[in-house]
Amino acid sequence: MKSCFLKPHPGDLKVNKHIPAGSFMLLLLLMASCSKKEEVRQSPPVPVTVAKVELKLIPTQINTYGTIMAYTVVPLKSLVGGQIVKAHVKSGQEVKKGDLLFSIDARPYDAALKQIQANLERDTVLAADSERQARLKEELHSKNAVSEDEMFRTKAVSESLKRTVKIDEANMDRAKLDVEYCSIRSPIDGKAGDVLVDEGSVIKANDATLIVINQIKPVSVSFSVPQFHLNQIKKHIADKKLDLQIKAQNADELPLRAELEFMDNTVDPNTGTIRMEAGLANENERFWPGQFVNVTINMLSEKPVLVVPSQAVQPSQKGNYAYVVKSDMTVELRIVEILRSVAGETALSSGVADGETIITDGHLKLVPGCKVDVKDPNGPAGKKTEKK
Structure with missing residues (x-):
């Protein structure tokens, strides 16, 4: 009854002259009875799941952000001047090494x-x-x-003419190159960017960029990591065990x-990080130059941790805490220090000991010292608490 749990203020317990003495004594007996029922009542065990604290090796995981970069970037410029008579490439087209991209008027050459x-x-x-002669x-x-x-004058004229022939041969090689340069070809396999000149435009030698070719198979990933992990990363690189x-x-x-593929030779003093680059095959073109990506570096710890x-x-x-199940099936609250978390597991530096049993589910209903009912068959004593 709701009235049984209402405890009147001590000032209210004064005998009112209008209330009969017998009624007042009956009220005191009822209050004493309800108080005894409250003392006898106990909360049932809280159902929980548990796990054991283990001492083992756990990877050191570094999570950071990176940027995709084209493995090779080639801004194409013409090596000869003249009029562009034909653009053989379209913006965004995939090109192969040796594909003809532009034709310059070769008649003068x-x-x-x-x-x-x-x-x-x-x-x-x-x-x-x-x-x-x-x-x-x-x-x-x-x-x-x-x-x-x-005699010597005649020999000198002969040797001079031989040198003239060599000069003519060199000039002819250069002229052949100029004719060849009138056909601008792709130097790599890649993806063409925007065509920056139109047919009919007159260009100068080595002046304006005609188009940019990006190699995206493979690509590079540029990222930075804190200098705190530098020695551990270098050790894993030497052992060829770095998982990136x-x-x-x-x-x-x-x-x-x-x-x-690359680690910078100095730490950035402004950020305390060191820049690195990695190569990625990118056969399915999942990644694109300029794209932001998540970078994860996994390294094995050198010694076991809790x-x-x-x-x-x-x-x-x-701070962070965990509930530890004691031998009498009551729980104790412990403040813990986290080292790192990897793949659903957390490494702790203090607060628990190897082999102890901790609560993994049911925290909301727990208070220090309360009884628990372990639902996990691998809990304390190796069996589930019996319910009556």
Whole structure:
């Protein structure tokens, strides 16, 4: 009855002259009876699940953010000037190494090549005749038919013409290159960006960028990690045990494994981090240059630590805590210190001991010292608490 649990204020217990003495005594007896029932009543055991504290190795996991970068970026410029007569590529097109992208009017360069070729042929003939004359003058000099000075002048002209032929050959090679440069081809496999010039435009040599080609198979991932983990990362790199995984943000796909390819040679003094780059195959083009990704680095700890299920540790104003089940099936609240959490497990530095039993579910109904009913068959004493 609700009235049984109402305890009147001491001032209200004064005998009212209008209330009969017998009624007042009856009221006192009823209150005493209700008080005894409250003392006898006990709360039932709280149903909980438990787990054992384990001493084992747990990975050190570093979670950070990274940016996808094209593995190779090539801004194409023309090596010769002239008019673009044909653009063979479209914006965003996938290109292969050697694909023709632009054609520049090659007629001026063809004409220059023909002229140089003609000069080469002329100078070759002159050099051959000069060499013949030099041999003849040398024979005549041996017979004292010509002076030594005339012989050397003839040899000098012959050697000069030979050098002229070599100059013509070099000029012809350069002219051939100019003709070849009129056909601009892709130097890599990749994805074309926006076409920055139109057909009919006149361009200068090595001036404006025509298009940018990005290699996206593979890609690079740029990220930074705190310098605190530097020595441990270097050790895992040396042992080839560094587990590096990349996952797109807000994506359901599984993370992909990447290989660390670069670690900067200095720590950034402004942020206390060190920059790294990893290579990713990206065969299905899941990642795109400029995209933000989640980067996870897993490293094995060097010594065993106390490990509990993550749900066993709860936050409070005084810090993180866990409930420990004692041998009498009552619980004790312990303040714990967290080292790290990985894949549903939390490593603790203090607060619990190896082999102790902790609560993993049912915290909301617990108070220190209350009885519990372990639903886990692996709980204390190895069996479930019997219910009557």
